[in-house]
Amino acid sequence: MSILVGMVRLTRVEQQARTRSAVLAAAAEEFREHGFAEAKVDRIAARAELTRGAVYSNFPSKRSLYLAVLLEAERPLTPYPAMMDMDGPADAAGEFARAWLDRLPLAGDSPADGRLRSQSLAGVFEDEPGRTAMTETAHLEALLLATVLDHSVRRAALLLTMLHGARDLARSAPGFGDPFDVVAACRHLAAMDVADVWDPPHLPFVRPASPVAEAWSPPEGLLDALTGEPADLTADGLVTVLGSARLSAAEEAVRAAERMPPSEKAQPSIFGPYVSPANTSPANTSPANTSPANTSPANTSPANTSPDRSSPAGSDRVAASGKAGPRQPSVTIAVVTADPAETGALIRLRIAELVGCLRASGAVTAGQGMAGQGTAGQAATFPFRLVIDEEGAVAAAIGAEVGEGTETAVRIRSGEIVARASGRGASYAAAGLVTEGESR
DSSP: OEEEETTEEEEHHHHHHHHHHHHHHHHHHHHHHHHHHHOOHHHHHHHHTOOHHHHHHHOSSHHHHHHHHHHHHOOOOOOOGGGGGOOSHHHHHHHHHHHHHTTSOOTTSOHHHHHHHTTOOTTTOOSHHHHHHHHHHHHHHHHHHHHHHTOOHHHHHHHHHHHHHHHHHHHHSTTOSOHHHHHHHHHHHHTOOOOOBOOOTTGGGOOOOEEEEEEOOOOSSOBOTTTSSBOOOOSSEEEEEEEGGGGGGHHHHHHHGGGSOGGGOOEEOSSOOOOOOGGGSHHHHSGGGOSGGGSSGGGSOHHHHSOOTTSGGGBSOOOOTTOOOOEEOEEEEEEEOSOIIIIIHHHHHHHHHHHHHHHHHTSBOSSOOOOOOOOTTSOBOOSSEEEEOTTOHHHHHHTOOOSTTOEEEEEEETTEEEEEEESTTHHHHHHHOOOTTOOO
């Protein structure tokens, strides 16, 4: 079917794209003038000269439309020339803060100009699933920021707390506070002494992964949300599928990769050498020692299986950049949700914003990178792949469900899935399983 517009014949797909574009343009004006809470879908339809039904045929809700407008407005930032001279975490934190604050409305901006510029999500996700997704996405952001800026994850979380607060104030009290003071505070925060312990209480009770031998057929045509480039899932390593309510487990996936054999490690470690807990050595994780008798609470007490708090594995601190060390295997985090129009768009927006600021600060380079932090004065590449699996292609490939609570991991070796685990601690289990012919 086609539609004549002037002398140009449009296909159905082209007409749908034109309608969507008109809705987005009208919605941007409505949200700019009235904000999210007071915006009306009827007015958006009138602005676009469409029916209310036409708007909802493209976007299932006002919230999904608002998120689509913010994603459409997401723009690359130009790096400051001085940013390439960064020397250490304090400089990196300061320049990241500058890039973040550069996106915020200024004191002289009108309320209309400031609403979309600040990309505020205040009042947008007030329901419990939405708040959970916001919290879990913040955990993922802190992990990404820590691994790139050479920070501890907890310190990165504090940095994000400060910058999100600055954004909220820029929206509600424009002109309050000096941005240069915020940048200076972020630099000081980078040197702040924060307890660096990483010791999740569930690890001692994680069930062993199931050894399998299945051909690995990775889906094609997916993009890495961190680089914008095709996501190559053929390499050996971990593939972890997480629902929107389990994104905090991404840190465990990145750390768990250190449990894999040296022969499978092809990338520099971002957390330093992994010191295996006492009861997760090869002798204690072989099939013979993973019977119910050996995995009971008595044999998996924290005293016997908690990570060594004095080692980098038991620490929240990211390994210092530029140091030679063990190699990090490929890690892919695939995010799934039953609501791609809202929850999926939220995650995509937050990650795009963070990556944009990292690029603008000069802290990270474009391209498919798995190398972790760069040395002083050099940019880093991203330490893991992140796929927003809106169609559930990765989930289907590893046999995972698509849901907010999904947590499933597989280990890939030589084109085969050799281990699979589901539930809390899935990545930890899949990475730690010792298969035939392996040594640690």
